Amino acid sequence: MSAPRVHTGKFFMHGDYACAEGALAAGCDFFAGYPITPSTEIAEHLSYRMPQIGGTFIQMEDELASIAAIIGASAAGARSMTATSGPGLSLMMENLGLAVMLETPCVIIDIQRGSPSTGLPTMAGQSDVMQAQWGSHGDYEIVAYAPSSPQEIFDLTVLAFNVADRFRTPVILLGDEVIGHMMERVVIPNEDEIMHWERKRPKSPPGNNGNYKAFLPDDDDLVPPMAHAGEGYRVHFTGLTHDEQGYPAMDADTHHKLVTRLIDKIRSNADQIIRTEEYFLDDAEIVVISYGCTARSARRAVREAREQGIKVGMLRLISIWPFPEQMIKALGEQANAFIVAEMNLGQIRREVERFVSQPVIGVHHAGGAMIPPEPILKEIVNCQLKTGEKPWPKVMILRSD
Amino acid sequence: MPQATVVESHPLDQIIRSDRMPHIWCPGCGIGIAMRCYAAAILESGIPVENHIVVSGIGCTGRVAGYMYLDSYHSTHGRAIPFATGVKLANPDLMVTVFSGDGDLAAIGGNHLIHAARRNIDIKVVCVNNFNYGMTGGQVGPTTPYTAKGTTAPYGNPEQPFNLPSLVGASGANYVSRWTTLHVRQLKQDILASFTRPGFSFIEVLSPCPIGFGKSNNIPDGLDEMELYRQRCVLIDNGEVDLDVLSIDLREDKPIYIGEFVARDRPIFQCVQVDR
Numbered sequence: 184m185s186a187p188r189v190h191t192g193k194f195f196m197h198g199d200y201a202c203a204e205g206a207l208a209a210g211c212d213f214f215a216g217y218p219i220t221p222s223t224e225i226a227e228h229l230s231y232r233m234p235q236i237g238g239t240f241i242q243m244e245d246e247l248a249s250i251a252a253i254i255g256a257s258a259a260g261a262r263s264m265t266a267t268s269g270p271g272l273s274l275m276m277e278n279l280g281l282a283v284m285l286e287t288p289c290v291i292i293d294i295q296r297g298s299p300s301t302g303l304p305t306m307a308g309q310s311d312v313m314q315a316q317w318g319s320h321g322d323y324e325i326v327a328y329a330p331s332s333p334q335e336i337f338d339l340t341v342l343a344f345n346v347a348d349r350f351r352t353p354v355i356l357l358g359d360e361v362i363g364h365m366m367e368r369v370v371i372p373n374e375d376e377i378m379h380w381e382r383k384r385p386k387s388p389p390g391n392n393g394n395y396k397a398f399l400p401d402d403d404d405l406v407p408p409m410a411h412a413g414e415g416y417r418v419h420f421t422g423l424t425h426d427e428q429g430y431p432a433m434d435a436d437t438h439h440k441l442v443t444r445l446i447d448k449i450r451s452n453a454d455q456i457i458r459t460e461e462y463f464l465d466d467a468e469i470v471v472i473s474y475g476c477t478a479r480s481a482r483r484a485v486r487e488a489r490e491q492g493i494k495v496g497m498l499r500l501i502s503i504w505p506f507p508e509q510m511i512k513a514l515g516e517q518a519n520a521f522i523v524a525e526m527n528l529g530q531i532r533r534e535v536e537r538f539v540s541q542p543v544i545g546v547h548h549a550g551g552a553m554i555p556p557e558p559i560l561k562e563i564v565n566c567q568l569k570t571g572e573k574p575w576p577k578v579m580i581l582r583s584d
Numbered sequence: 585m586p587q588a589t590v591v592e593s594h595p596l597d598q599i600i601r602s603d604r605m606p607h608i609w610c611p612g613c614g615i616g617i618a619m620r621c622y623a624a625a626i627l628e629s630g631i632p633v634e635n636h637i638v639v640s641g642i643g644c645t646g647r648v649a650g651y652m653y654l655d656s657y658h659s660t661h662g663r664a665i666p667f668a669t670g671v672k673l674a675n676p677d678l679m680v681t682v683f684s685g686d687g688d689l690a691a692i693g694g695n696h697l698i699h700a701a702r703r704n705i706d707i708k709v710v711c712v713n714n715f716n717y718g719m720t721g722g723q724v725g726p727t728t729p730y731t732a733k734g735t736t737a738p739y740g741n742p743e744q745p746f747n748l749p750s751l752v753g754a755s756g757a758n759y760v761s762r763w764t765t766l767h768v769r770q771l772k773q774d775i776l777a778s779f780t781r782p783g784f785s786f787i788e789v790l791s792p793c794p795i796g797f798g799k800s801n802n803i804p805d806g807l808d809e810m811e812l813y814r815q816r817c818v819l820i821d822n823g824e825v826d827l828d829v830l831s832i833d834l835r836e837d838k839p840i841y842i843g844e845f846v847a848r849d850r851p852i853f854q855c856v857q858v859d860r
């Protein structure tokens with residue numbers, strides 16, 4: 184049995200499989216996970232594929248163990264990943280903070296389902312968006328991507344590994360059941376066309392005279408080079424507040440310095456991390472913001488509204504965190520109204536409201552079924568009718584249809 | 585009156601982060617003794633120092649990772665074993681030791697402990713059992729004897745404790761033993777032996793915690809507890825032992841069995857490989 188790491192070719196492929204193939208293409212060589220719908224196919228496919236490329240697949244006893252294992256593997260130099268859904272993501276939260284604090288790159292795939300609690304295991308949701316950013320205790324900045332198609336789940340999984348390694352940070356892929364379980368055309372490029380950003384590594388060899396410090400950034404990107412277990416640098420990694428050498432330092436100044444660097448490391452490199460798609464935005468007076476599976480419906484609604492002559496466009500969030508606030512502020516200079524379509528009850532709508540003064544209308548559903556184009560189109564038409572009326576009544580519509 | 589002698593260096597300095605001294609442990613605590621045995625075993629192991637990795641969870645014992653001059657990882661409460669599992673599988677050439685407390689390994693991390701033993705993954709666990717949660721101030725935990733007192737059991741512990749060697753042995757570990765902080769030579773030898781035996785190894789080290797456990801259970805001084813060990817420990821030297829008799833209650837005048845309880849060669853966990 185022999186198979187390539189990168190399965191170059193054109194396929195009609197399942198989203199979860201595309202995610203697994205994206206991970207392999209990106210150089211992932213360590214997977215630890217615990218089965219949970221609708222992400223299980225990722226683990227199943229990797230249990231078959233990892234041995235073919237000489238990588239490690241291990242099914243752990245729970246999600247607490249899964250994330251701990253991928254952080255440990257990363258500390259030993261692996262490109263590591265786990266895959267889960269809401270209940271498992273909740274269990275991972277403490278160690279997500281550990282990965283932030285240890286600056287161990289790793290990728291966490293969350294194929295979202297209807298939540299909270301056990302919710303709707305086999306049906307889609309987009310309601311882990313805020314948890315991804317705020318779920319672990321403390322201040323931190325996370326990176327999260329939201330694919331809208333099986334092709335994009337492949338592409339963004341590759342990107343997730345690269346961003347994780349480049350910035351020494353955990354990256355979350357916020358997929359959803361619709362995309363995870365969808366079959367669609369996926370094109371896997373040649374191996375040499377796959378993006379590859381390196382993990383920064385120590386420049387000096389190990390030894391007492393080397394002045395390598397595992398948590399000291401070596402240039403203004405704020406990313407410290409990373410030494411791996413077994414290389415001889417004899418590093419210390421702790422989730423306690425630590426100094427540049429990694430040693431525990433129980434004082435407020437060190438704590439403030441460390442936590443702000445970890446946040447600034449992501450914010451100041453946001454231009455390399457953020458990805459968005461603009462659709463008919465040039466002259467748009469109404470801006471629809473959407474992501475993941477819902478963006479598919481939003482695109483159709485925008486196209487139909489354009490056919491009716493309405494000046495509407497869409498900003499699709501490919502990355503959700505860090506939030507593209509500059510871009511949203513800039514759109515606030517041109518638009519009369521914003522519509523946010525998402526399969527939750529207003530998580531990103533509230534975020535958009537923070538950056539614009541125009542009305543932000545939500546098209547929301549708690550999850551379980553994709554939001555179809557019609558309610559989005561209806562709100563676009565409503566907005567169009569209201570243009571000119573001042574002051575604009577600030578309405579928010581919760582839809583159950 | 586004898587004068588204290590201050591020495592410039594110590595043979596273990598090469599393996600201990602002496603720049604981190606003084607350590608946080610209380611006078612009379614046994615953790616430092618157990619760590620010293622580990623440090624000595626590393627130096628004698630013949631395995632290059634850079635191949636030794638230590639992973640700890642959270643607790644007084646969890647601080648060991650911060651004092652060993654190795655690639656050292658202080659993870660989260662309960663998760664040292666799965667963290668170490670990741671390190672080991674990512675680089676199987678490494679000798680990965682988990683050094684942590686009884687609460688960390690058997691309460692919050694209990695599920696990982698039994699599953700790692702079942703899997704028989706090739707990591708070495710040194711569990712310092714001081715019969716309580718020392719770090720958080722003497723609360724009862726999964727090893728606290730029935731009716732013993734703790735800061736969350738002022739009327740006595742209403743729960744039965746785990747017998748750790750029995751638990752880990754039944755779960756499938758290749759190697760299970762128990763020593764105390766009085767048995768420093770045996771402990772060091774045993775840690776050394778565990779380095780050479782593939783599979784999951786679990787070494788329980790009974791250790792005084794005069795602050796957390798002792799003071800509320802009439803063993804107010806570390807030395808008092810060492811004296812109890814001296815009087816009551818019974819060595820199992822033929823490996824044949826009924827795991828049921830291994831439970832411990834320091835307050836009762838019963839034998840405390842120590843020694844090697846399980847030594848076998850079940851298949852160890854290995855990553856699935858296919859011919860390529």
Ligand SMILES: Cc1ncc(C[n+]2csc(CCOP(=O)(O)OP(=O)(O)O)c2C)c(N)n1
Pocket residue numbers: 642643644645646661684685686687688689712714716717718719720725
């Ligand atoms: C998730 C979580 N819960 C609780 C704590 C608080 N805590 C820190 S150490 C500890 C107990 C440690 O006990 P043990 O493992 O026996 O170590 P010892 O201090 O006795 O060596 C607890 C409960 C924590 N750090 N994290």
Ligand code: SF4
Pocket residue numbers: 608609610612613614615644645714718719792793794795796797
């Ligand atoms: S509280 Fe107990 S275990 Fe912790 S350092 Fe003090 S004596 Fe040792």
Ligand SMILES: [Mg+2]
Pocket residue numbers: 643685686687712713714715716717718
């Ligand atoms: Mg303890």
